[in-house]
Amino acid sequence: MLRLYHAILNTVRGLTWATKSEAALRQELAALVIGIPLGVFVTPSVGWYVAMVGILILTICIELLNTCIEKLADHVTPARHPQIGLVKDMGSAAVFCMLCLSGFIWIAALAVRFRFI
Numbered sequence: 261m262l263r264l265y266h267a268i269l270n271t272v273r274g275l276t277w278a279t280k281s282e283a284a285l286r287q288e289l290a291a292l293v294i295g296i297p298l299g300v301f302v303t304p305s306v307g308w309y310v311a312m313v314g315i316l317i318l319t320i321c322i323e324l325l326n327t328c329i330e331k332l333a334d335h336v337t338p339a340r341h342p343q344i345g346l347v348k349d350m351g352s353a354a355v356f357c358m359l360c361l362s363g364f365i366w367i368a369a370l371a372v373r374f375r376f377i
Contacts, residue, residue: 278327284355285323292316304373315365319358326351
């Protein structure tokens with residue numbers, strides 16, 4: 261139980277720090293806070309609701325990993341480095357892909373719910 265307690269403390273500390281320092285994460289958390297109740301009204305089924313909320317949570321996970329990569333890269337060398345810049349760009353690309361997938365899932369759910377497809 262002590263290990264679980266410490267794991268929870270670490271998680272809260274990490275989320276708190278990331279939320280305070282990363283505007284993109286705050287925006288994605290806001291989307292989640294809005295998406296959870298909104299999904300109840302627009303979802304065509306429970307499975308769609310899980311997918312719609314789940315993809316928002318997964319987007320936050322990818323954003324957190326991207327933030328980790330960026331902070332670690334800045335720690336390793338605060339100077340501009342072309343290869344580290346590419347690594348950071350790839351992390352940003354991963355977040356972008358997740359945002360696109362999130363949009364596709366929400367649009368598909370809305371289309372099914374309102375019988376556009």
